[in-house]
Amino acid sequence: MSQDEVIEVIKQSGLRGRGGAGFPTGKKWEFTKASKDSQKYVVCNADEGDPGAFMDRSILEGDPHCVLEAMAIAAYAIGANKGYIYVRAEYPIAVKRLKIAIRQAEDYGILGENIFDTDFNFDIEIRLGAGAFVCGEETALLESIEGKRGQPRVKPPYPAQSGLWGKPTLINNVETYANISQIILKGSEWFSSIGTETSKGTKVFALGGNVNNIGLVEVPMGTTLREIVYDIGGGIPNGRDFKAAQTGGPSGGCIPKEHLDTPIDYESLKQIGSMMGSGGLIVMDDTKCMVCLAKFYLEFTVSESCGKCTPCRIGTKRMLEILERLCAGEGSELDIYKLEKLAANIQKSSICGLGQSAPNPVISTLKYFREEFRQHAIQKECKALECKAMSKITINEEKCKGCGLCQKHCPVNAIEGTGREIRMINQDKCIKCGTCLTNCPFHAIGN
Amino acid sequence: MKKSLDEIHKIRIEKKKELDLRTNINSNTVEKHILVCHGTGCTSSKSEEILENFKNIIKEKNIQNVRVIKTGCFGLCAKGPIVIIRPEDTFYAMVTPDDCEEIINTHIIEGKIVERLLCKDIDREKGKKIR
Ligand SMILES: Cc1cc2nc3c(=O)[nH]c(=O)nc-3n(C[C@H](O)[C@H](O)[C@H](O)COP(=O)(O)O)c2cc1C
Ligand code: FES
Numbered sequence: 176m177s178q179d180e181v182i183e184v185i186k187q188s189g190l191r192g193r194g195g196a197g198f199p200t201g202k203k204w205e206f207t208k209a210s211k212d213s214q215k216y217v218v219c220n221a222d223e224g225d226p227g228a229f230m231d232r233s234i235l236e237g238d239p240h241c242v243l244e245a246m247a248i249a250a251y252a253i254g255a256n257k258g259y260i261y262v263r264a265e266y267p268i269a270v271k272r273l274k275i276a277i278r279q280a281e282d283y284g285i286l287g288e289n290i291f292d293t294d295f296n297f298d299i300e301i302r303l304g305a306g307a308f309v310c311g312e313e314t315a316l317l318e319s320i321e322g323k324r325g326q327p328r329v330k331p332p333y334p335a336q337s338g339l340w341g342k343p344t345l346i347n348n349v350e351t352y353a354n355i356s357q358i359i360l361k362g363s364e365w366f367s368s369i370g371t372e373t374s375k376g377t378k379v380f381a382l383g384g385n386v387n388n389i390g391l392v393e394v395p396m397g398t399t400l401r402e403i404v405y406d407i408g409g410g411i412p413n414g415r416d417f418k419a420a421q422t423g424g425p426s427g428g429c430i431p432k433e434h435l436d437t438p439i440d441y442e443s444l445k446q447i448g449s450m451m452g453s454g455g456l457i458v459m460d461d462t463k464c465m466v467c468l469a470k471f472y473l474e475f476t477v478s479e480s481c482g483k484c485t486p487c488r489i490g491t492k493r494m495l496e497i498l499e500r501l502c503a504g505e506g507s508e509l510d511i512y513k514l515e516k517l518a519a520n521i522q523k524s525s526i527c528g529l530g531q532s533a534p535n536p537v538i539s540t541l542k543y544f545r546e547e548f549r550q551h552a553i554q555k556e557c558k559a560l561e562c563k564a565m566s567k568i569t570i571n572e573e574k575c576k577g578c579g580l581c582q583k584h585c586p587v588n589a590i591e592g593t594g595r596e597i598r599m600i601n602q603d604k605c606i607k608c609g610t611c612l613t614n615c616p617f618h619a620i621g622n
Numbered sequence: 623m624k625k626s627l628d629e630i631h632k633i634r635i636e637k638k639k640e641l642d643l644r645t646n647i648n649s650n651t652v653e654k655h656i657l658v659c660h661g662t663g664c665t666s667s668k669s670e671e672i673l674e675n676f677k678n679i680i681k682e683k684n685i686q687n688v689r690v691i692k693t694g695c696f697g698l699c700a701k702g703p704i705v706i707i708r709p710e711d712t713f714y715a716m717v718t719p720d721d722c723e724e725i726i727n728t729h730i731i732e733g734k735i736v737e738r739l740l741c742k743d744i745d746r747e748k749g750k751k752i753r
Contacts, residue, residue, distance in 0.1 A: 233661050237694015268665060284624035291627045389700035390663070 176359075181252040182208060185355065187363035189375035194220055194311075194348030195426065195452050195528070197374075197441040203345065206335040208253040210343035215255035217246050217297075218339065218346040220316060221262035221269070224308035225424030226475060228455035230379040231349035233391055235262065235269035238353070239276035243299060245355035247286065250297045253345050258299040261316050263306050273301055308425070308479035312527050313346045315481065326483045327527035348453070350379060370396030374440035378454060382408050385415065385460035394439070401435040404458055415460040419543070423452025425472040425479075426532035428539025429465065448539040450532075464561035465544040466551050470498040472536040480529065487530025490521040494537060501548065504555040504565040511548050515541065560621075563607045572597050574619035581611035581620060644708050653687045654730065657706040661695030664702035668719055672703055675722035688730055701741055715741035 176184075186201025207215065219242060223231040235242065246258045262270055277299055280286040288296045302320050309315045314328035317339050338344020354376055358366045367375045374396040380403065382392050387409030394403060400420060404410070411417055419429040422439075428449035430437065437443050441451050459468065473495040482488045494517050500506040518534030525531045541548060550556045551565070560566045570581070577595035582588075589604035590611065600611070612620045625633070644655055658664075658673045669692075676690045696704045701715040705725065712735055714725065721739060728736050 229662060233695040236661055268660075268662060282623060283630065285630070287624075388698060391695055391697040391699065393697075 178208060178252050178254065181248060181359070184359060184363050185252075188354075188358045188366040189363075189370075189373075190351065190354055190358060190366065191374065191441065192348055193350035193354075193378065193453065195423070195450070197451055200347065200351055203335060203347070204249060204252055206333075207343050207345040210336050212343050214257075214342045215253055216339045216342055216344040217250045217253070217255045217258040218317070218320070218334075218344055219246055219258070219260040219349060219352060220311060220313065220346055221260055221266075221349045222304050222311035222316060223263065223266075223349070223453065224306075224311040224479075225426075225453050225455040227383045227457055228381045228424060228453055230381055230391060230454045232266050232269055233379075234349050234353050235266065236272055239269075239273045240280070241356055242273075242349055242352045243276055243280055243286065245352035246299060247290070247297050248355055248359060249345055249347070249352070251295055253343075255345065256296045256298075258297065259302050259320055259339070260299060261302045261304055261310070261320055264303040265306050270301060270303065277301070307481070308475070309481045309527070309529050312529060315527065316346070317344065324481075326481045327529070329526060350454070371438060371440045373442055378439065378451070380454045380456040382456050382458070384420075384458040385411050385463070386458040387412055396440045397438040399436050399438055400430055403439070403456065404435070408458065411458070411460050413460075415462065418459050418461045418463055419465065419468075420459065421449075421457040421468065421472075421536070422455065423450040423532075423535070424455040425475045426450065426528065426535055427452045427455075428535050429459075429468065429543060431543040448535075448542055450535070462559055462561070464502075464557050464559040465540045465547050466498060466501050466557070467559075467561045469537045469540045470495065470502055473498055473533070476529065476533040480533075484524075484526040484530060486521045486524040487526070487533060490517055490525075491530070491533050493517060494521070494534065498537070501551045502557075502562045502564065504551070504562070506552045508549070508552050511541070511545075511552055560607075560609060560612070566607050567602060568600055568605060568607055568609070568612065568620060570598050570600060571619045571621065574617050576617055576619070578616065580614050580616065584610045584614045586610060653689065655708045656688060656690045656725075656730075657693045657708065658690060659694070659696050659702060659704040659706075660692040661699060661702075663695065663699030664704055667703050669703040671719040672705065672717060672722060675719050676726070679722055679726045683726070683731075685726070685730060698741070704741075705739075713741045714739040 182201055182204045185204060190200045191197040192200055221231050221235060250258055286298050304310050307325050310319045310325040312327050313334055315325045319325040320339060334344040334346050370376050377393050377395050379391055379393045383389050386404060392407050417432055419431050421429050430449050434447050437447055444451050473491060477491045477495050480487045480491060494514060497510045497514050501510060514537055518538050521534050522531055555565050557565045575597045577597055581598055582590040587604050587606055589601045590598050591601055592598040656676055658669050660669055673690060673692055680688055698704060703717050705714040705717045717739055725736055728734050
């Protein structure tokens with residue numbers, strides 16, 4: 176196959192980037208090939224920073240050769256002779272197996288000089304990342320490979336024009352590469368026969384949270400969230416209800432119950448205010464507080480912001496402070512308004528995808544669970560009982576049978592009453608740990 | 623050693639035969655494969671020790687036609703360590719290093735399934751879907 180033929184097959188297949196943004200892979204290859212330069216690079220993004228996601232990790236550990244092969248194919252197609260895999264040092268098994276695979280490929284002459292007696296040369300080096308989320312952003316990753324501080328560059332120029340050391344650079348995600356050899360082997364029609372109109376092939380998700388089968392799932396694009404959570408994931412444990420699922424990690428958004436039947440593809444997810452992201456999929460049951468969820472992801476972005484641009488460095492911090500106020504029962508309705516204002520500004524004015532997408536978890540939780548935010552702000556109430564500062568645990572007198580089990584389990588002896596008496600919680604002593612709640616056989620405890 | 627394209631093709635055909643036993647479940651060969659997951663989840667719950675134990679027991683008892691193979695992640699990481707025996711495709715979950723002896727004695731030697739270790743929550747159809 177000629178270089179153009181390879182690119183054409185990838186274009187025809189409809190493969191889109193699995194690293195987050197979903198950019199058409201064939202087009203990216205075409206652009207990088209079109210950049211004229213004697214030196215070009217191929218980079219594999221194996222930074223995988225989304226908390227709870229480990230799809231790329233499992234590919235690198237289970238089948239490192241498929242990534243090496245795809246990188247060689249990419250290098251041939253765009254005219255590169257050097258590749259880098261940027262993998263986080265927290266993945267020691269992946270690094271070890273990658274090293275073995277690279278050595279094997281070099282021994283067999285699949286990597287190196289004059290591969291299969293052609294004039295194509297290609298070798299791959301591993302670069303270890305220190306585990307900064309921002310280094311998953313492609314330009315920050317390139318800076319880091321160059322040995323500089325991992326901060327994003329202003330785009331354009333895109334890496335396809337000016338990447339590593341100013342040279343045209345192709346950067347793709349691990350899972351994107353993992354599709355390449357199969358597409359070349361089985362053809363673009365095979366690949367594009369799987370999935371939806373605009374999203375082809377399959378996607379791997381790291382399924383976690385309140386779901387029975389925790390682990391990795393690979394599904395055709397267009398599978399609904401309901402199928403993933405209930406059929407494959409085996410439903411929600413302890414007979415609880417589904418409340419929401421977070422896709423796209425700290426850059427994504429939540430999907431509420433009413434959108435359970437949304438087909439999972441790039442466009443549908445975007446439309447309902449979430450995103451595909453790299454494939455983290457966290458399921459939450461009805462004991463989870465959505466303000467806390469937003470706060471959790473904001474805490475993450477605040478600590479992972481590289482600090483280069485002000486909106487992301489300071490804006491996200493201000494948002495987090497507001498969320499902390501809300502969770503502590505010290506917020507007001509004005510805070511909700513401020514959150515929205517800040518979110519819109521940060522989205523517009525940040526340099527890189529980290530800042531631009533940092534407000535997403537807040538925006539989407541506000542969109543679907545506004546009432547919950549208002550309850551926190553106005554009634555100072557957290558129905559899910561997750562915000563300890565606000566929750567007041569009480570015993571329903573009608574349901575209590577006086578069994579005393581709650582009393583037995585209470586670690587601070589905050590429950591009063593003896594014999595078959597209806598029990599009472601001494602609010603001054605209660606630390607709101609929720610132990611009584613989980614131990615009551617009559618579901619008599621709540622707020 | 624550098625290999626030519628032809629040699630690589632030959633290696634591929636050889637290896638494919640071995641893989642057939644694992645992918646083609648109705649294969650009627652006598653050889654059995656014990657697949658031990660070595661993904662992150664299972665490794666952290668001692669699958670490396672399980673692999674060693676299987677190998678040692680097989681050597682000790684001088685059992686023929688059984689190969690122990692480390693594999694990548696099967697997807698059901700929270701139920702790990704996962705051990706799968708092919709060609710019958712038995713899916714054992716939460717196996718401990720101490721279970722190896724029983725699996726060899728009961729499953730490999732007597733040909734009976736170790737019911738207690740079967741992954742129960744997942745019916746076969748859905749289990750397949752996940753893999
Ligand atoms: C804050 C941030 C973090 C990112 N983290 C990752 C990551 O961990 N892995 C990844 O493949 N892409 C990540 N990306 C996306 C990359 O910038 C880039 O789009 C991707 O590597 C391109 O590959 P693809 O076209 O194959 O998806 C991240 C982007 C942003 C803005
Ligand atoms: S690590 Fe063993 S099943 Fe995922």
